Amino acid sequence: MSQSAAEPIEPILTRNFGRPDSHTLTAYRETGGYTGWAKALALEPAAITDAVKRSNLRGLGGAGFPTGTKWSFVPKGHAGPIYLVINADEGEPGTVKDRYLLERDPHALIEGMLIAARAIGSRLAFVYVRGEYVAPWRRFSAAVREAYDAGYLGRGLDVVVHRGAGAYICGEETGLISSLEGRKGWPKLKPPFPAIKGAFGAPTIVNNVETICQVPHIVNRGPEWFAALGTQTQGGTRLYSVSGRVRRSGVYEASVGVTLRQLIYEHAGGVTGNGRLKAVVPGGASAAILRADEIDVTMDVDGLRNAGTMAGSAGVIVMDETVSIPDALRVVARFYAHESCGQCTPCRETTGWIYRMTERIVEGRGRKEDLDTILDVARRGTGTTICAFYDGAVGPYISYIEKFRAEFEALIPHA
Amino acid sequence: MTPSRPQFTPEQQAEVRRLQGLYPDPQGALLPVLHLAQDVFGYISEEVEEYVAGLFGLAPAHVHEVVTFYTMYFREPKGRHIVSVCHNLSCHLAGAPGILDHLRRRLGIEPGGTTDDGRVTLLAVECLCACEMAPMLQVDDRYEGNLTPETVDRLIDQLQ
Ligand SMILES: Cc1cc2nc3c(=O)[nH]c(=O)nc-3n(C[C@H](O)[C@H](O)[C@H](O)COP(=O)(O)O)c2cc1C
Ligand code: FES
Numbered sequence: 001m002s003q004s005a006a007e008p009i010e011p012i013l014t015r016n017f018g019r020p021d022s023h024t025l026t027a028y029r030e031t032g033g034y035t036g037w038a039k040a041l042a043l044e045p046a047a048i049t050d051a052v053k054r055s056n057l058r059g060l061g062g063a064g065f066p067t068g069t070k071w072s073f074v075p076k077g078h079a080g081p082i083y084l085v086i087n088a089d090e091g092e093p094g095t096v097k098d099r100y101l102l103e104r105d106p107h108a109l110i111e112g113m114l115i116a117a118r119a120i121g122s123r124l125a126f127v128y129v130r131g132e133y134v135a136p137w138r139r140f141s142a143a144v145r146e147a148y149d150a151g152y153l154g155r156g157l158d159v160v161v162h163r164g165a166g167a168y169i170c171g172e173e174t175g176l177i178s179s180l181e182g183r184k185g186w187p188k189l190k191p192p193f194p195a196i197k198g199a200f201g202a203p204t205i206v207n208n209v210e211t212i213c214q215v216p217h218i219v220n221r222g223p224e225w226f227a228a229l230g231t232q233t234q235g236g237t238r239l240y241s242v243s244g245r246v247r248r249s250g251v252y253e254a255s256v257g258v259t260l261r262q263l264i265y266e267h268a269g270g271v272t273g274n275g276r277l278k279a280v281v282p283g284g285a286s287a288a289i290l291r292a293d294e295i296d297v298t299m300d301v302d303g304l305r306n307a308g309t310m311a312g313s314a315g316v317i318v319m320d321e322t323v324s325i326p327d328a329l330r331v332v333a334r335f336y337a338h339e340s341c342g343q344c345t346p347c348r349e350t351t352g353w354i355y356r357m358t359e360r361i362v363e364g365r366g367r368k369e370d371l372d373t374i375l376d377v378a379r380r381g382t383g384t385t386i387c388a389f390y391d392g393a394v395g396p397y398i399s400y401i402e403k404f405r406a407e408f409e410a411l412i413p414h415a
Numbered sequence: 416m417t418p419s420r421p422q423f424t425p426e427q428q429a430e431v432r433r434l435q436g437l438y439p440d441p442q443g444a445l446l447p448v449l450h451l452a453q454d455v456f457g458y459i460s461e462e463v464e465e466y467v468a469g470l471f472g473l474a475p476a477h478v479h480e481v482v483t484f485y486t487m488y489f490r491e492p493k494g495r496h497i498v499s500v501c502h503n504l505s506c507h508l509a510g511a512p513g514i515l516d517h518l519r520r521r522l523g524i525e526p527g528g529t530t531d532d533g534r535v536t537l538l539a540v541e542c543l544c545a546c547e548m549a550p551m552l553q554v555d556d557r558y559e560g561n562l563t564p565e566t567v568d569r570l571i572d573q574l575q
Pocket of ligand 1: 058059060061062063064065067087088089090091092168169170171172173174206207208209211212387388389392
């Protein structure tokens with residue numbers, strides 16, 4: 001790690017969050033807005049992609065894929081249209097950060113889009129905002145109009161703001177593309193990857209809101225600066241959404257190398273309930289759960305992967321000792337059962353089945369074999385589906401039961 | 416109320432054409448046009464599905480498939496206000512079950528139901544991604560958080 005993650009860092013993504021007018025073009029310009037874009041205009045597209053590669057920026061939507069590498073997958077010299085699609089379909093339980101960025105720093109997203117579009121050769125970009133985000137959608141749309149009026153947009157890049165209609169699966173990038181095309185949000189088999197054949201059949205780069213908001217700073221202050229804010233394999237800061245049983249829930253910006261312990265006890269002010277930590281989900285509901293003795297981990301993609309879970313969307317959900325883990329799993333299993341899109345058999349069938357098993361366990365009607373059935377069914381389905389939704393569901397199914405098995409067994413008669 | 420044969424005004428039709436023109440394939444505008452149709456007609460009946468299908472040259476079955484896939488399109492008349500209580504994990508940990516129970520009693524309906532006077536439709540929904548203000552709900556376009564039974568009562572009182 002090039003910098004001690006314990007040291008508070010200068011706010012980057014959140015630097016303007018405190019200003020009541022932070023969403024306006026005037027405020028954005030006063031704090032250096034659109035200067036990254038001015039610099040990017042003097043750079044060759046390939047040089048922008050190269051800078052993003054050297055910054056070690058990794059996708060902040062969930063998968064953690066290196067952003068510059070993704071951009072370089074767009075076929076060179078492609079003759080037809082190339083699209084940039086911004087994933088603002090924020091839906092991962094525990095995650096709230098993109099809402100903050102859309103509402104409080106919409107021009108950062110627009111500036112990042114201008115730079116990204118130049119890098120990949122796109123002249124038309126879509127921003128897919130989750131349907132329930134009405135206020136963020138209005139806020140962002142107003143910023144887009146300002147950017148048109150000021151001449152940033154409409155001279156080489158057009159932006160279409162698109163509203164979803166309620167479906168978690170549309171956050172998955174190929175489900176999102178299906179939805180953008182006017183269909184139900186069924187994910188598509190990869191390959192072809194969107195960078196080769198994506199929205200409307202054209203090469204498409206899908207990036208998360210927060211990922212793209214980082215880009216102006218990388219161009220402005222240099223990839224080395226950005227890389228040094230993080231760990232060896234991931235640069236920068238990110239926004240952690242912290243909720244559940246903590247004193248101060250909210251959005252906190254910190255290095256990707258911050259530890260989970262620091263987030264819970266320093267940023268979020270410690271645990272409520274009975275004050276003693278029992279478990280924590282580090283990266284949105286789909287990340288495997290960690291026990292209280294597993295929180296001395298760094299929050300970067302590789303740090304959490306080595307801990308057997310994932311950084312995901314950095315949604316941190318904290319549970320104190322009074323929380324029932326079987327009940328928490330029931331709530332999470334209900335979510336996956338509700339949101340499965342129904343395309344792949346293992347996901348469609350088992351998300352409902354597993355929910356029913358967790359429900360009867362919590363209600364004291366569990367059967368002796370239920371826990372092993374859940375584990376067996378979950379493992380068999382892993383890796384068999386078109387998209388990663390099901391693997392995301394399996395994370396909690398397996399980890400909650402394996403790490404807190406006694407608590408489940410205590411609820412099952414004759415277990 | 417949906418008239419037996421739904422029809423957009425000329426201005427609304429122009430808006431449909433504008434939306435269709437934003438996408439490389441006009442079908443991209445299907446979700447936005449369905450939002451518009453729901454605003455205008457109140458809900459998406461089969462007749463509205465057929466009408467919208469006609470605007471896109473799509474099979475009504477395709478539009479039906481889309482409408483039924485997403486949670487925000489209503490296929491039956493809904494209340495004048497939609498109150499959606501989040502019941503996912505962070506809200507659950509912060510007391511969402513109690514908030515829902517309070518609303519059940521206060522409104523005399525179960526999630527999915529509408530009050531007899533047509534004032535409120537109550538829903539229990541998955542994470543609205545405002546977990547930092549749990550327990551929370553959405554009332555029409557607005558997010559309201561850090562709920563207590565008292566603040567919920569005040570919110571309901573304000574709905575006409
Ligand atoms: C079930 C599922 C839900 C997802 N939801 C989101 C989401 O809400 N927002 C998001 O940016 N990425 C989401 N993703 C990840 C996207 O598929 C994709 O990796 C991401 O948008 C790419 O952008 P990034 O590289 O900038 O992170 C989801 C993935 C899966 C499998
Ligand atoms: S769990 Fe309720 S808003 Fe996220």
